[in-house]
Amino acid sequence: MVILRLVGLVLGLVFLAVLGHEIYKFASVGGYRLVSAGELWARSDANSLVGFQALIEKGAAPWLWSDIVLPVLLGPAWAIPLVPAALLLVLARRRRRQLA
Helix, strand or coil: CHHHHHHHHHHHHHHHHHHHHHHHHHHHHCCCCCCEHHHHHHHHHHHHHHHHHHHHHHHHCHHHHHHHHHHHHHCECCHHHHHHHHHHHHHCCCCCCCCC
């Protein structure tokens, strides 16, 4: 349970960092522009994104890339760490002991 809570907290910090990046961009540019997960990945290391696409399309199934992975990568970057962080923190929450 401690490991799940720790991973959930780290993912929560990643969520806050990505959200802070979007807020900073909003404040500096003056308008909101959604940063997608694929765009963030391509900015950090474009070759690994292309390699991941090739791995999925040739190693697993071509439909997996176009039907599942690509829509996730086109979504907001802050949602990628938020969803697993929330799930892990809910699963690892401390439960109160009931007094009999």
